[in-house]
Amino acid sequence: MDTTQQTDQQRSADRRRRELLEAADRVVLRDGPGASMNAIAAEAGITKPILYRHFGDKGGLYAALAKRHTDALLNSLRAALDAPAERRERVEATLDTYLAAIEARPQVYRFLMHPGDSVSPGDPGFDVRKHSLPLLRLMGEELAQVIEDRLDLGPGSQQLARVWGHGIVGMMHAAGDWWLGERPCSRAELVRSLADLLWGRLAAAGDRVGGPGF
Amino acid sequence: MDTTQQTDQQRSADRRRRELLEAADRVVLRDGPGASMNAIAAEAGITKPILYRHFGDKGGLYAALAKRHTDALLNSLRAALDAPAERRERVEATLDTYLAAIEARPQVYRFLMHPGDSVSPGDPGFDVRKHSLPLLRLMGEELAQVIEDRLDLGPGSQQLARVWGHGIVGMMHAAGDWWLGERPCSRAELVRSLADLLWGRLAAAGDRVGGPGF
DNA sequence: ACTAGCATGTTACCTACGGTAACTGGAGTC
DNA sequence: GACTCCAGTTACCGTAGGTAACATGCTAGT
Numbered sequence: 001m002d003t004t005q006q007t008d009q010q011r012s013a014d015r016r017r018r019e020l021l022e023a024a025d026r027v028v029l030r031d032g033p034g035a036s037m038n039a040i041a042a043e044a045g046i047t048k049p050i051l052y053r054h055f056g057d058k059g060g061l062y063a064a065l066a067k068r069h070t071d072a073l074l075n076s077l078r079a080a081l082d083a084p085a086e087r088r089e090r091v092e093a094t095l096d097t098y099l100a101a102i103e104a105r106p107q108v109y110r111f112l113m114h115p116g117d118s119v120s121p122g123d124p125g126f127d128v129r130k131h132s133l134p135l136l137r138l139m140g141e142e143l144a145q146v147i148e149d150r151l152d153l154g155p156g157s158q159q160l161a162r163v164w165g166h167g168i169v170g171m172m173h174a175a176g177d178w179w180l181g182e183r184p185c186s187r188a189e190l191v192r193s194l195a196d197l198l199w200g201r202l203a204a205a206g207d208r209v210g211g212p213g214f
Numbered sequence: 215m216d217t218t219q220q221t222d223q224q225r226s227a228d229r230r231r232r233e234l235l236e237a238a239d240r241v242v243l244r245d246g247p248g249a250s251m252n253a254i255a256a257e258a259g260i261t262k263p264i265l266y267r268h269f270g271d272k273g274g275l276y277a278a279l280a281k282r283h284t285d286a287l288l289n290s291l292r293a294a295l296d297a298p299a300e301r302r303e304r305v306e307a308t309l310d311t312y313l314a315a316i317e318a319r320p321q322v323y324r325f326l327m328h329p330g331d332s333v334s335p336g337d338p339g340f341d342v343r344k345h346s347l348p349l350l351r352l353m354g355e356e357l358a359q360v361i362e363d364r365l366d367l368g369p370g371s372q373q374l375a376r377v378w379g380h381g382i383v384g385m386m387h388a389a390g391d392w393w394l395g396e397r398p399c400s401r402a403e404l405v406r407s408l409a410d411l412l413w414g415r416l417a418a419a420g421d422r423v424g425g426p427g428f
Numbered sequence: 429a430c431t432a433g434c435a436t437g438t439t440a441c442c443t444a445c446g447g448t449a450a451c452t453g454g455a456g457t458c
Numbered sequence: 459g460a461c462t463c464c465a466g467t468t469a470c471c472g473t474a475g476g477t478a479a480c481a482t483g484c485t486a487g488t
């Protein structure tokens with residue numbers, strides 16, 4: 001069979017593909033999410049059409065690029081979520097893992113969160129996100145699954161878990177985004193505050209003197 | 215004084231500006247967030263440079279456009295937040311107001327949430343968001359203020375309120391985004407689920423049979 | 429009445445981007 | 459040695475954001 005020959009070629013192509021992705025990674029890390037195909041090709045020491053042969057279009061490259069980081073982040077989060085500890089500790093560990101990741105590489109984070117920038121010009125409508133659901137959705141679904149698997153939520157648990165999954169992920173994301181921009185407190189404090197919010201301190205807090213509370 | 219003359223001119227310019235904004239509004243509503251300056255100018259019956267004279271650059275136009283809807287939405291939210299009812303009811307009303315808004319005009323919503331698409335080509339770095347903080351930040355700060363004003367959170371209340379403000383807004387946004395795409399349940403159910411989450415049902419839920427809970 | 433200024437509008441152009449067609453050079457294969 | 463395949467190139471297209479330079483019309487001052 002000629003599978004060995006095809007495999008040889010494919011292995012070479014795959015290696016090249018990985019090199020290109022690493023170059024793209026460097027450029028995105030340097031130039032932010034708006035990095036151009038030309039810049040990426042130049043960084044890789046080649047020219048545009050090769051990128052297009054490997055990845056189809058910009059969305060394809062970005063999807064491939066995003067997948068690496070997304071997978072890595074999701075693995076970290078899963079580990080924190082599955083650690084042998086009680087619920088609150090695990091929630092805090094998961095929050096901390098996410099925040100540590102976005103803190104360590106803000107450029108990558110910005111790229112992951114806004115992959116669908118610059119809707120393609122010639123296209124009707126916008127079929128962006130044809131590849132690679134945004135990271136937020138993935139994390140939301142993941143968390144929903146964990147919640148549904150582990151918690152007893154009574155009737156309608158599946159729907160409730162999904163709402164919560166996406167809601168908690170959104171909370172984490174927005175708070176992290178804001179925190180990353182302003183750095184108003186330490187990471188540990190932020191984690192604690194968010195966990196407190198999830199633990200119902202909003203409902204438990206007393207009204208301020210002078211009128212009915214929020 | 216020549217203030218009256220200047221005022222005359224300025225009033226005329228302001229009216230024109232409003233007309234242009236309304237045209238832009240129509241186009242964005244029709245074409246989504248990727249609407250081009252040419253399309254907007256054509257809809258307004260004029261050509262590009264006029265838009266640039268009025269709004270500086272695309273970011274300026276988008277900022278002006280966003281401000282209208284942002285202000286309107288924030289006013290609705292403030293009203294819901296200030297209604298004479300108890301806390302849980304008010305939270306639910308606020309969530310419902312937001313969700314109703316994004317449900318009524320998804321295109322506007324998509325535009326508001328991703329204003330900084332397509333980083334300008336010639337610019338170094340990315341000074342996008344030079345105008346118009348994203349809507350999420352505004353809502354977060356607003357909510358933080360309300361929380362801090364109304365709730366007694368003990369020491370560190372200001373920081374806690376800001377974290378919660380941004381976190382809750384992010385929760386609302388992400389859940390709303392997901393819900394708008396999949397429509398897995400009614401708006402009322404979504405509101406109830408989110409309020410339950412904020413009310414600590416996550417911490418209160420029992421473990422599922424078969425192991426330690428989430 | 430004639431001109432100066434000024435805002436409004438236009439056409440024509442620039443640069444940069446995403447994306448593609450068509451050509452080039454070198455490896456292996458019959 | 460001719461044939462094919464593949465990586466890679468140059469050169470180009472269409473469209474976008476943005477700008478310069480020119481035209482037009484209103485109001486004001488003399």
